[in-house]
Structure formats: C-alpha cells, structure tokens
Amino acid sequence: MKYMFLLISFFVTFLKLSNAYALANCNIYNFDHVIKNDENNTQITKIIDNKPLDKKHINNEVILCKGYNHVNTNKKIISLTFDDGPSKQYTEQILLLLRNNNIKSTFFFVGKNVKDYPEIVTMLYKNGHVIANHTHNHSRLSDLSEDEIKNQIVKCNLEIKKIIGVSPLLFRPPYGSCSINSINVVRNLNLHTIMWSAMVDDYRIQGNSAEKIAHGILNLVKPGSIIGMHDGGGKRDNTVAALKIIIPTLKNQGYKFVTIPELLNISAYQISD
Numbered sequence: 001m002k003y004m005f006l007l008i009s010f011f012v013t014f015l016k017l018s019n020a021y022a023l024a025n026c027n028i029y030n031f032d033h034v035i036k037n038d039e040n041n042t043q044i045t046k047i048i049d050n051k052p053l054d055k056k057h058i059n060n061e062v063i064l065c066k067g068y069n070h071v072n073t074n075k076k077i078i079s080l081t082f083d084d085g086p087s088k089q090y091t092e093q094i095l096l097l098l099r100n101n102n103i104k105s106t107f108f109f110v111g112k113n114v115k116d117y118p119e120i121v122t123m124l125y126k127n128g129h130v131i132a133n134h135t136h137n138h139s140r141l142s143d144l145s146e147d148e149i150k151n152q153i154v155k156c157n158l159e160i161k162k163i164i165g166v167s168p169l170l171f172r173p174p175y176g177s178c179s180i181n182s183i184n185v186v187r188n189l190n191l192h193t194i195m196w197s198a199m200v201d202d203y204r205i206q207g208n209s210a211e212k213i214a215h216g217i218l219n220l221v222k223p224g225s226i227i228g229m230h231d232g233g234g235k236r237d238n239t240v241a242a243l244k245i246i247i248p249t250l251k252n253q254g255y256k257f258v259t260i261p262e263l264l265n266i267s268a269y270q271i272s273d
C-alpha cells in the first residue's frame with residue numbers, strides 16, 4: 001500500500017513537471033533563417049519568427065504563429081500591408097492615396113467582405129496591388145478545429161479566385177493567433193504566413209489620433225519592415241489620415257515601398273491557376 005502511494009505521488013509530480021515544461025516552452029523564441037539572394041545579389045535574410053503572440057493554451061498546445069515578419073537588409077525597402085477589408089469607404093480612399101504616391105501594397109482580405117465588394121478587389125488587382133487571404137469570417141483560428149480552419153482559409157481563397165481568377169498564396173492569421181492545427185493546415189495548403197514587424201493599434205477606434213498612429217509606426221520602421229495597418233473592420237479615418245503622414249515621411253527618408261512578394265522574393269498566387 002505504501003509503495004502504491006509513493007508510486008502515485010511520483011507519477012503526479014512527473015505530470016506537474018511536464019506541464020510546467022510545456023508552459024515554459026511558450027516563452028522560447030525560435031528563429032529560422034532563410035537566406036535568399038535578391039536580384040542585385042544582395043543577401044537578404046527572411047526571418048521565420050516563432051514568437052508566441054497569444055498566451056492562451058488549448059489542450060496543452062503551444063499557440064504560436066510561424067511566419068515571415070521582416071527581412072534583414074540594409075536597403076531602405078519596406079512593405080505596406082492592410083488587413084480586414086475590403087471596405088467601401090476606406091479601401092477606396094487608401095487606393096487613391098497609394099496611386100497618388102505610386103505605391104503598391106498587399107491587402108489581406110476577409111472572404112465575406114470580398115463577396116460584398118468584388119469591384120474593389122478587381123480595381124486593386126488591376127492596379128498591381130497584391131490580394132491575400134485573412135480567412136472568410138475573420139475567425140480566431142486557435143478556437144477552431146482543423147476542418148473549420150481549413151474551411152475558413154479555403155473559402156476566402158475561393159471568393160478571391162472567383163473575382164480575380166487566381167488563388168492567393170499569402171495568408172495572415174486574424175489576431176495573429178495560431179495553433180498547431182492552423183500551422184498544419186497552412187503548411188498543407190502550401191500557403192505562406194505573413195506577420196508584421198511594425199503595427200500599432202490603428203484598429204482601435206477610441207483614443208487614437210492619426211498623429212499617434214503615424215508616430216507609433218514611424219518609430220518601429222527600419223529597413224526590411226513589414227508595416228501592418230487596417231482598411232476595414234470599423235471606422236478607419238485615423239488610419240487614412242495617418243498614412244498621409246507616414247508615406248511622405250518615409251519617402252523623404254529614402255524608403256522604397258514594395259509588395260510582400262517583392263520583399264520576400266516569393267509568388268503571390270498559385271501557379272496552377
């Protein structure tokens with residue numbers, strides 16, 4: 001009986017220790033480096049950042065997003081990206097602003113919004129902007145099953161393909177939230193996860209001025225940065241006004257704006273399409 005008790009306590013201690021190890025693991029930052037040569041033979045390093053963005057754990061799964069968030073380069077190149085659109089009011093305003101500044105950007109669209117505003121998607125695509133996937137309903141992937149995650153991503157790509165004729169290869173998880181399941185689905189679909197290195201809470205409507213958003217982004221930007229802003233999902237007047245500060249400031253500093261496929265030297269759409 002005594003031995004039995006000892007055996008059980010030993011087993012309980014072992015379980016506690018392995019759980020603590022799993023939790024401690026969440027704070028480990030891993031970096032995979034992918035070296036590529038760009039067209040000028042300058043070596044750039046794409047960082048695949050495994051930094052956990054969500055502290056939540058489901059069934060002891062460590063929630064993390066594996067994706068590109070910047071490139072290591074001395075060249076003054078940056079990529080402007082937008083999430084949560086298309087929206088009737090703001091995406092068109094941003095398009096006009098980009099056109100006036102001769103800038104091409106990457107738009108991570110929500111499938112159900114794509115369905116509502118196909119003409120905006122067509123206009124952006126025809127103007128040389130890159131159309132990318134941000135799920136169908138803007139779902140938090142860490143809350144979904146593997147089948148539900150696949151459905152969210154595939155449905156968004158189908159809506160986009162219906163309009164522009166090609167299927168996006170670039171994907172951004174809503175809320176920067178991933179799970180082991182979502183990472184597997186994205187890998188099986190052969191998509192690239194694109195995170196960001198310069199984002200402030202431009203999506204928050206209360207207490208955010210254009211100046212505050214612009215200042216926050218400009219403080220974070222360095223060569224190779226991926227800037228994340230929002231053209232949909234709510235009132236985005238401050239984001240549009242902030243862009244009117246950010247774009248001329250960065251241009252004056254000598255920055256060149258490129259799309260995500262140009263920054264990372266990857267394809268935007270599936271070749272088989």
Ligand SMILES: [Zn+2]
Pocket residue numbers: 083084134138174175
């Ligand atoms: Zn989003």
